[in-house]
Amino acid sequence: MYDGTKILIGLIIGLAFFLSPFFYNAGKAAKAPQPELSPKAKEAKVCVREKDYMRSNHMQLLDNWRHTVVRDDVRYYKSPLNDKIYYMSLQQTCMECHSNKSKFCDSCHNYFGLVPYCWDCHVEPKEKK
Amino acid sequence: MDLNRREFIKTIGIASALGILGGKGFELLLPGELDAKVLTESKGKQWAMVIDMPKCIQKNQKEPCKECITSCHTIHNVPDLADPKVELKWIWKEKYENTFPGTHHEYTNEAVHGKDFIVLCNHCTNPPCVRVCPTKATWQRPDGIVMMDWHRCIGCRFCMAACPYGARSFNWGDPRKCPPDKNPNFPTNMAYPTRSKGVVEKCTFCPELLAKGELPACVQACEKIKVNALIFGDLSDPESVVRQVLREKYTIRRKPELGTAPKVFYII
Numbered sequence: 001m002y003d004g005t006k007i008l009i010g011l012i013i014g015l016a017f018f019l020s021p022f023f024y025n026a027g028k029a030a031k032a033p034q035p036e037l038s039p040k041a042k043e044a045k046v047c048v049r050e051k052d053y054m055r056s057n058h059m060q061l062l063d064n065w066r067h068t069v070v071r072d073d074v075r076y077y078k079s080p081l082n083d084k085i086y087y088m089s090l091q092q093t094c095m096e097c098h099s100n101k102s103k104f105c106d107s108c109h110n111y112f113g114l115v116p117y118c119w120d121c122h123v124e125p126k127e128k129k
Numbered sequence: 130m131d132l133n134r135r136e137f138i139k140t141i142g143i144a145s146a147l148g149i150l151g152g153k154g155f156e157l158l159l160p161g162e163l164d165a166k167v168l169t170e171s172k173g174k175q176w177a178m179v180i181d182m183p184k185c186i187q188k189n190q191k192e193p194c195k196e197c198i199t200s201c202h203t204i205h206n207v208p209d210l211a212d213p214k215v216e217l218k219w220i221w222k223e224k225y226e227n228t229f230p231g232t233h234h235e236y237t238n239e240a241v242h243g244k245d246f247i248v249l250c251n252h253c254t255n256p257p258c259v260r261v262c263p264t265k266a267t268w269q270r271p272d273g274i275v276m277m278d279w280h281r282c283i284g285c286r287f288c289m290a291a292c293p294y295g296a297r298s299f300n301w302g303d304p305r306k307c308p309p310d311k312n313p314n315f316p317t318n319m320a321y322p323t324r325s326k327g328v329v330e331k332c333t334f335c336p337e338l339l340a341k342g343e344l345p346a347c348v349q350a351c352e353k354i355k356v357n358a359l360i361f362g363d364l365s366d367p368e369s370v371v372r373q374v375l376r377e378k379y380t381i382r383r384k385p386e387l388g389t390a391p392k393v394f395y396i397i
Binding site for chain 2: 066073
């Protein structure tokens with residue numbers, strides 16, 4: 001009635017098929033993104049806030065900036081990092097330093113499969129190819 | 130575990146309260162972090178504009194002039210879509226008869242009959258568009274400017290239906306897909322955003338320039354060609370330029386019977 005070998009072979013083939021994506025991708029883990037600083041950012045040395053803060057909270061910071069600028073008409077931001085005053089603008093401040101959007105912002109966002117809709121309206125810096 | 134409905138609701142309540150308190154998702158900027166430099170240019174003011182049409186018409190009779198329109202639309206990345214059905218406009222020309230329907234009659238000064246008047250958002254004291262906006266994407270600032278927050282606009286177009294002056298335009302398509310022959314260098318201003326498909330736009334009285342102590346783009350353009358037909362200033366200051374002009378010259382506003390109380394005045 002039961003043919004043990006056939007079942008076993010079937011199981012092995014089935015299992016191999018099921019696990020094939022894991023073998024296929026083995027050793028090819030996508031590298032953690034390495035955002036590249038533009039010459040201008042390198043020269044500035046620091047961001048508008050601490051690096052760790054920026055890495056984890058830049059979306060909240062941007063959200064706050066757009067709210068205060070557009071709704072409250074407050075346009076300058078004093079950084080608690082060094083008391084420097086920044087004009088709160090995505091295009092004129094962030095992208096002035098991070099003018100290499102494709103190698104900076106996008107390198108991370110692509111890794112996370114993220115496409116911020118900001119660029120539907122905000123103009124991306126022109127990059128030399 | 131045996132939970133009755135009451136206990137279940139209590140547990141959920143406590144859990145969600147803890148979730149909020151413990152969550153980092155609610156971390157915003159600390160108080161005082163944004164106090165930096167609060168701009169005072171607009172504090173306590175009521176911005177208004179006077180349009181001196183005799184000066185504008187005189188200039189136009191010499192040669193067609195649209196410096197104010199070009200300047201505004203260049204600075205704010207407003208494309209020319211070459212189709213009146215979908216056109217985008219912040220400041221534009223309207224025939225005298227359509228600017229003041231009901232007010233004009235055949236015996237008014239012939240000099241204005243059939244002439245192009247400059248029209249823009251009236252930044253009404255009682256803006257009907259603000260009343261109908263379901264998301265507060267358009268609202269009235271303390272300085273009287275009827276502002277747009279494009280981040281909140283959902284494109285419902287109630288404001289367009291409410292505005293009696295047709296001062297609002299809708300983006301039926303992606304403005305960046307404007308005809309390149311009419312818009313060779315779009316976006317024209319790399320420092321200002323465009324809009325996207327599905328949002329409404331209109332004149333804002335240039336808060337980004339006012340914040341720097343500058344006049345709106347159209348006013349600057351008209352001053353540059355020394356016509357000075359656009360006069361801008363603070364309505365709440367009796368000595369301001371607009372108040373002086375309003376005192377000396379007789380002015381009218383568009384559709385006063387509606388009670389919107391426009392802050393754009395016309396010398397006829």
